[in-house]
Amino acid sequence: MTAGTRILAMGHYQPSRVVTNDDLAATIDTNDEWIKSRVGIAERRIADGESVADMATFAAEKALAASGLTAADIDLVTVATCSSVDRCPNVATRVAARLGINAPAAYDLNTACSGFSYALGTADHAVRAGASRNALVIGAEKLSDVTDWTNRTTAVLFGDGAGAAIVTGVADGEQPGIGPVLWGSAPEKGDALRIEGWQPYIEQDGQTVFRWATTALAPFALETCEKAGIKPSELAAFVPHQANTRIIDGIVKRLGLGPEVVVAKDIIHSGNTSAASVPLALSKLIESGEVASGAPVLLFGFGGGLTYAGQVVRCP
Numbered sequence: 001m002t003a004g005t006r007i008l009a010m011g012h013y014q015p016s017r018v019v020t021n022d023d024l025a026a027t028i029d030t031n032d033e034w035i036k037s038r039v040g041i042a043e044r045r046i047a048d049g050e051s052v053a054d055m056a057t058f059a060a061e062k063a064l065a066a067s068g069l070t071a072a073d074i075d076l077v078t079v080a081t082c083s084s085v086d087r088c089p090n091v092a093t094r095v096a097a098r099l100g101i102n103a104p105a106a107y108d109l110n111t112a113c114s115g116f117s118y119a120l121g122t123a124d125h126a127v128r129a130g131a132s133r134n135a136l137v138i139g140a141e142k143l144s145d146v147t148d149w150t151n152r153t154t155a156v157l158f159g160d161g162a163g164a165a166i167v168t169g170v171a172d173g174e175q176p177g178i179g180p181v182l183w184g185s186a187p188e189k190g191d192a193l194r195i196e197g198w199q200p201y202i203e204q205d206g207q208t209v210f211r212w213a214t215t216a217l218a219p220f221a222l223e224t225c226e227k228a229g230i231k232p233s234e235l236a237a238f239v240p241h242q243a244n245t246r247i248i249d250g251i252v253k254r255l256g257l258g259p260e261v262v263v264a265k266d267i268i269h270s271g272n273t274s275a276a277s278v279p280l281a282l283s284k285l286i287e288s289g290e291v292a293s294g295a296p297v298l299l300f301g302f303g304g305g306l307t308y309a310g311q312v313v314r315c316p
């Protein structure tokens with residue numbers, strides 16, 4: 001049991017293959033100007049043979065190496081994903097086997113694009129309750145597997161990648177680095193975003209999702225800050241799910257964030273990577289030094305379900 005937890009280290013992985021808007025315009029009726037102005041994406045990374053488990057493992061290896069822990073220290077592995085094609089074994093056990101993590105609790109969690117914050121919340125709870133000492137939390141997606149590359153309304157939006165965090169308990173008297181999770185959903189709107197059936201493709205009612213994201217979410221993001229006892233103006237950075245720069249800008253405005261708060265816009269070069277987008281963007285901000293160690297960062301995921309979840313974390 002511990003009074004609180006923190007993120008010890010992070011890591012990320014993206015495939016090397018870059019697909020630009022012009023590349024897509026060569027095969028479907030779209031163009032760079034439409035994609036940039038409506039969604040904010042310039043390019044995305046698409047897996048070239050890597051599976052969800054491969055990308056999750058590569059991101060986790062980096063997080064583990066940066067944490068100073070070894071595989072022997074990890075006793076819980078959780079992977080947020082909505083695009084893994086294999087039902088069983090789950091991705092978490094595959095990652096554990098590849099990294100030599102012995103006998104961990106290992107589960108996948110699917111709340112689509114809000115998945116990383118849900119998984120981080122469950123890991124925080126497990127460590128606090130004494131069910132785990134050190135947890136490996138991953139968001140990993142290969143959305144290219146569930147994308148209809150002939151459908152311009154979805155093919156331009158998504159990308160592949162993974163991000164990972166090592167979560168551990170804090171010492172007595174030390175400030176927790178992971179704030180209380182706020183999580184929830186709007187199940188009555190669930191059909192607005194679907195990956196259904198066998199050999200499925202992503203389908204969505206884009207405007208329903210857009211309206212919901214730009215109207216319903218800012219109050220929940222604010223409530224997440226309140227739960228952590230922090231004002232939005234005191235944040236060093238905001239890392240929302242990377243679905244659309246217009247959605248991000250709308251939430252930023254409603255939170256009243258000033259230019260001093262770093263806002264993740266990894267979508268420009270990565271597209272929407274669903275459950276991977278928040279840990280990918282956070283890991284990059286840490287790697288680039290844009291957000292200092294100990295700085296408070298609001299994570300906020302949202303998407304299929306329709307689900308949402310967020311928490312304020314301190315940068316490792």
Ligand SMILES: CC(C)(COP(=O)(O)OP(=O)(O)OC[C@H]1O[C@@H](n2cnc3c(N)ncnc32)[C@H](O)[C@@H]1OP(=O)(O)O)[C@@H](O)C(=O)NCCC(=O)NCCS
Pocket residue numbers: 029030031034035038039113152153156193204205206207209210243244272302303304
């Ligand atoms: C998907 C989204 C970018 C579409 O933008 P939009 O402004 O709603 O665009 P619309 O669907 O109304 O389409 C507008 C026009 O652009 C066209 N269009 C759609 N996709 C296009 C593309 N890739 N290239 C060029 N034109 C396109 C449409 O056919 C339509 O043409 P029309 O006016 O002649 O009928 C936007 O709705 C969105 O971001 N929604 C949220 C989706 C999301 O974030 N999902 C993931 C959540 S995790």
